[in-house]
Amino acid sequence: MDEKLKMVNFLGQYLAASRSEGQIFDMALMISQNVMGFDHAIIRMLEKDLLITRSHIGFPRDAADIVIKLGEGITGEVAKTGQAIVSEDTQKDPRFLKGVDGCRSELCVPLTYNKATIGVINLESEKPGFFTKQDKSVMETLASQMAAAMETKRLRDELMRAEKLSVVGQMASSILHDIRNDIHTLNISADLLKSRELNPRLVKKVSEMVKGSGENIYGLIEDIFEFVKTGESRLYKKGVNLSGLLRSVLEETKSGTPDNVRVNLSSDESIEIEVDRRRFKRALLNLVSNGVEAMPEGGELTISASVKGGRVVIEIGDTGVGIENWHIEKIWEPLFTHGKKRGTGLGMAIVKKIVEDHGWKIGVESHIGKGTTFTITQARGTP
Ligand SMILES: Nc1ncnc2c1ncn2[C@@H]1O[C@H](COP(=O)(O)OP(=O)(O)O)[C@@H](O)[C@H]1O
Ligand SMILES: [Mg+2]
Numbered sequence: 001m002d003e004k005l006k007m008v009n010f011l012g013q014y015l016a017a018s019r020s021e022g023q024i025f026d027m028a029l030m031i032s033q034n035v036m037g038f039d040h041a042i043i044r045m046l047e048k049d050l051l052i053t054r055s056h057i058g059f060p061r062d063a064a065d066i067v068i069k070l071g072e073g074i075t076g077e078v079a080k081t082g083q084a085i086v087s088e089d090t091q092k093d094p095r096f097l098k099g100v101d102g103c104r105s106e107l108c109v110p111l112t113y114n115k116a117t118i119g120v121i122n123l124e125s126e127k128p129g130f131f132t133k134q135d136k137s138v139m140e141t142l143a144s145q146m147a148a149a150m151e152t153k154r155l156r157d158e159l160m161r162a163e164k165l166s167v168v169g170q171m172a173s174s175i176l177h178d179i180r181n182d183i184h185t186l187n188i189s190a191d192l193l194k195s196r197e198l199n200p201r202l203v204k205k206v207s208e209m210v211k212g213s214g215e216n217i218y219g220l221i222e223d224i225f226e227f228v229k230t231g232e233s234r235l236y237k238k239g240v241n242l243s244g245l246l247r248s249v250l251e252e253t254k255s256g257t258p259d260n261v262r263v264n265l266s267s268d269e270s271i272e273i274e275v276d277r278r279r280f281k282r283a284l285l286n287l288v289s290n291g292v293e294a295m296p297e298g299g300e301l302t303i304s305a306s307v308k309g310g311r312v313v314i315e316i317g318d319t320g321v322g323i324e325n326w327h328i329e330k331i332w333e334p335l336f337t338h339g340k341k342r343g344t345g346l347g348m349a350i351v352k353k354i355v356e357d358h359g360w361k362i363g364v365e366s367h368i369g370k371g372t373t374f375t376i377t378q379a380r381g382t383p
Pocket of ligand 1: 320
């Protein structure tokens with residue numbers, strides 16, 4: 001095989017890895033410069049019936065800025081007919097439009113996609129007869145690789161957009177569903193307060209329902225903020241007493257914890273950790289509420305904090321339904337929810353993100369029908 005063709009075939013593979021159209025153009029020009037050696041090169045894309053410059057090497061600004069009409073000059077003709085042209089001596093070629101001084105020969109190939117011409121790539125040399133027939137087919141190969149890379153890029157973008165939309169859509173619908181449930185509870189509570197005789201027990205019950213719904217909505221909003229901000233991992237760390245933090249987590253989850261769930265806390269009072277209090281608490285809240293939710297028939301939630309081998313270890317265990325082996329890895333994925341009426345699937349993804357942003361580690365052990373324990377371990381060397 002022709003050496004140049006071999007090079008183009010080899011280098012052309014890299015085009016497909018380009019992340020933007022601009023990168024594809026720049027890379028294609030670099031490849032053709034390496035393979036062909038020329039003085040100036042330019043890529044123009046067709047927009048309506050005009051050829052607009054997208055990338056160039058060695059062209060003076062004013063020559064690169066020239067907009068060429070479809071059918072005009074060599075470039076315009078290639079775009080119009082979809083056939084490559086080699087002009088061996090531009091001075092004798094009536095089609096030649098003077099762009100750069102001293103250009104004596106030219107090779108112009110169309111960029112074709114789905115049988116339609118979408119642009120042209122133009123190489124120029126100061127030597128007459130510089131480009132051969134073989135060069136023409138080498139450049140045609142490169143042009144088809146470029147078109148394929150552009151199509152791959154377009155499909156990849158479309159896929160990403162669709163994926164993002166579906167994540168946002170799924171998230172929105174599950175969250176709105178949850179909020180609707182809570183609003184329903186609030187409405188019922190309002191009716192109860194209005195229409196029934198107000199005995200103190202009922203008032204207490206209704207007030208707990210109102211508080212629980214408020215906390216749910218608040219927690220959802222916090223989760224959404226946390227999730228949307230995942231790109232931003234700036235932590236505002238300060239010294240926090242762990243026992244105090246755990247107590248405030250339990251205080252906050254109290255109204256959502258049914259009476260048949262016993263809660264045990266054992267924590268060494270002296271443990272101080274250096275964390276972003278708000279976010280670390282968010283993670284713990286999610287773990288506690290998952291634990292409670294895993295025990296619809298009641299059970300025991302055990303939270304312990306201790307120092308083992310110089311590291312702080314926090315364990316949150318429940319005696320609930322457990323997690324099946326096949327989805328134990330999936331629980332960390334955003335939007336993965338299983339076995340609940342009201343799940344957003346954001347909780348564990350947030351937990352993992354927060355814990356890892358702190359440089360800590362989280363692990364899980366679970367047995368079906370027996371329960372689940374999450375273990376958070378401090379990174380070595382962080383106070
Ligand atoms: N303590 C637990 N016991 C059993 N299953 C759990 C526990 N924690 C998490 N899971 C599983 O992981 C899934 C994902 O949790 P999470 O991301 O918090 O979403 P959600 O709670 O909204 O479903 C849950 O739906 C559940 O199936
Ligand atoms: Mg959850």
